Amino acid sequence: MLRRIKAIVFEWDEGNITKSWLKHRIAKEDCEDTFLNRPLKIFDDKKHSITESRFVAYGRTSRNVYLTI
Numbered sequence: 671m672l673r674r675i676k677a678i679v680f681e682w683d684e685g686n687i688t689k690s691w692l693k694h695r696i697a698k699e700d701c702e703d704t705f706l707n708r709p710l711k712i713f714d715d716k717k718h719s720i721t722e723s724r725f726v727a728y729g730r731t732s733r734n735v736y737l738t739i
Contacts, residue, residue, distance in 0.1 A: 678705060696737065704729040704737050 680702050690696050704710065710729040718724045727739045 678702075700731045700733075700735065701737065701739050703731045704739060707732060 680698070682698050687698050690698065690701070704727065707730055710727060712725050712727045715724040715726045728736075729739070730736045
């Protein structure tokens with residue numbers, strides 16, 4: 671039996687990559703890694719969701735660093 675695997679794709683703009691690194695010393699790879707680990711909690715970000723769907727995630731990297739994304 672074949673199973674479908676849903677791929678996760680991340681889109682980054684250069685401004686956010688630079689901002690996250692300069693402000694928090696968090697690389698985009700660390701943020702992406704968080705989505706592959708458990709526990710992972712994802713919620714609607716109603717505070718910032720007026721015109722588009724936005725979310726906030728709480729999780730940890732493989733290096734055991736806890737992140738809010």
